[in-house]
Amino acid sequence: MPHTAVRDRRAALEWGAYALAGSMLSTTGHAQTIPAPHTLNNPGTVMQASDRLPLGSSDITVSPLGVGCMGMSEFYGPTDAAEVQRTLDAALERGVNFFDTADMYGRGANEELLAPLLTGRRDRIVLASKFGIVRDANGVHFDNRPDYVKRACEASLRRLKTDYIDVFYAHRIDRKHPVEDMVGTMADLVREGKVRAIGLSEAAPATIRQAHRIHPLAAVQTEYSLFSRGPESEILPTCRALGIAFVPYAPLCRGLLSSQARDATHLGPGDFRQALPRFQPTNFVHNQALVERLAEYGQRQGCSSAQIALAWLRAKGNDIVPIPGMRSVRHLDENLGALSMALSGDDVAAIEALLPIQAVAGERYSDAELMTVGL
Numbered sequence: 001m002p003h004t005a006v007r008d009r010r011a012a013l014e015w016g017a018y019a020l021a022g023s024m025l026s027t028t029g030h031a032q033t034i035p036a037p038h039t040l041n042n043p044g045t046v047m048q049a050s051d052r053l054p055l056g057s058s059d060i061t062v063s064p065l066g067v068g069c070m071g072m073s074e075f076y077g078p079t080d081a082a083e084v085q086r087t088l089d090a091a092l093e094r095g096v097n098f099f100d101t102a103d104m105y106g107r108g109a110n111e112e113l114l115a116p117l118l119t120g121r122r123d124r125i126v127l128a129s130k131f132g133i134v135r136d137a138n139g140v141h142f143d144n145r146p147d148y149v150k151r152a153c154e155a156s157l158r159r160l161k162t163d164y165i166d167v168f169y170a171h172r173i174d175r176k177h178p179v180e181d182m183v184g185t186m187a188d189l190v191r192e193g194k195v196r197a198i199g200l201s202e203a204a205p206a207t208i209r210q211a212h213r214i215h216p217l218a219a220v221q222t223e224y225s226l227f228s229r230g231p232e233s234e235i236l237p238t239c240r241a242l243g244i245a246f247v248p249y250a251p252l253c254r255g256l257l258s259s260q261a262r263d264a265t266h267l268g269p270g271d272f273r274q275a276l277p278r279f280q281p282t283n284f285v286h287n288q289a290l291v292e293r294l295a296e297y298g299q300r301q302g303c304s305s306a307q308i309a310l311a312w313l314r315a316k317g318n319d320i321v322p323i324p325g326m327r328s329v330r331h332l333d334e335n336l337g338a339l340s341m342a343l344s345g346d347d348v349a350a351i352e353a354l355l356p357i358q359a360v361a362g363e364r365y366s367d368a369e370l371m372t373v374g375l
């Protein structure tokens with residue numbers, strides 16, 4: 001039985017119904033309305049300090065679910081600032097201590113948004129940020145050179161109004177410059193007390209091993225979800241062999257695994273999913289039919305497809321800490337409810353039978369962006 005984050009409750013899931021759910025897949029080729037569950041499992045779940053998980057071999061422990069903050073500033077269309085604040089405060093109240101940002105989200109605005117959260121309660125929060133994706137007058141490029149790493153760290157600290165970052169990730173690997181120099185500089189930041197632990201994002205297994213030899217990595221962050229199973233072949237086993245925590249980003253496939261997804265033509269201005277292959281109309285219809293399987297299945301258990309998607313990730317191991325993005329207390333509570341669902345091996349197999357690897361239509365990024373990941 002996998003770790004149950006909230007020990008006193010176990011959702012009464014009857015996963016045996018999955019075979020029936022499989023027959024629910026739309027064969028019409030038209031987008032279906034995904035049913036919402038009538039009631040959700042344990043919305044408002046509160047986590048305890050004893051539920052925390054170690055982040056690799058570092059001395060950092062985190063809640064079994066973090067909050068991805070990117071969408072609070074950019075990429076997913078207009079944001080309700082007051083509701084975002086309520087969501088951040090509610091997350092802390094409910095025992096979430098792991099918050100994920102990056103210097104490039106909102107061009108620094110996302111880190112500034114999190115500064116008030118840290119004030120007066122810095123020791124209650126594990127703040128992860130990232131450097132290396134530079135947006136300037138020349139467009140978007142990567143920079144992992146030592147001098148840049150140091151400057152990026154100082155700038156993040158200023159914006160966050162704090163004197164240390166808990167987990168400092170290289171957001172992308174810049175192959176133009178030696179990885180050793182970048183990691184060596186990150187290690188210097190640890191020695192200087194500006195960073196507690198380091199990590200890589202979207203790195204290849206060889207890069208992970210190379211970096212880990214120079215300084216222990218606490219975490220590796222890569223896209224991983226029921227729709228993005230790539231890390232299972234090499235990245236996850238590499239992390240496990242080295243004792244590095246794995247942080248799945250976009251665990252809901254940018255919302256596609258939830259009941260609220262819309263196709264590219266219905267997304268608002270500034271929503272970067274308009275450019276993602278999986279949200280293009282034809283792919284979207286196919287993908288939504290897959291999610292419909294999950295939703296029908298979940299509906300019988302009183303849980304949403306998003307909750308199943310998160311519970312599935314959690315069931316993969318205590319070294320896996322998903323960071324779903326959310327901008328409302330409603331989504332926060334729904335997602336935390338997933339922590340009460342202790343899936344068995346049979347449950348996991350059933351869910352994977354509903355959404356087989358490779359069933360999703362469309363790559364997770366555009367061709368140009370795919371060139372920049374897994375380096």
Ligand SMILES: NC(=O)c1ccc[n+]([C@@H]2O[C@H](COP(=O)([O-])OP(=O)(O)OC[C@H]3O[C@@H](n4cnc5c(N)ncnc54)[C@H](OP(=O)(O)O)[C@@H]3O)[C@@H](O)[C@H]2O)c1
Nearest residue numbers: 068069070201249250251252253254255258324325326327
């Ligand atoms: N390392 C990297 O390169 C990288 C890349 C991308 C993201 N990230 C990190 O990973 C985090 C998560 O990824 P993501 O935000 O891109 O994708 P995600 O977590 O897969 O999905 C976020 C989307 O799902 C929606 N959502 C969340 N909970 C929901 C629920 N219970 N029901 C229905 N919809 C729900 C959100 O809506 P609302 O916003 O309206 O609540 C948002 O549209 C980011 O915030 C960021 O910190 C890292």
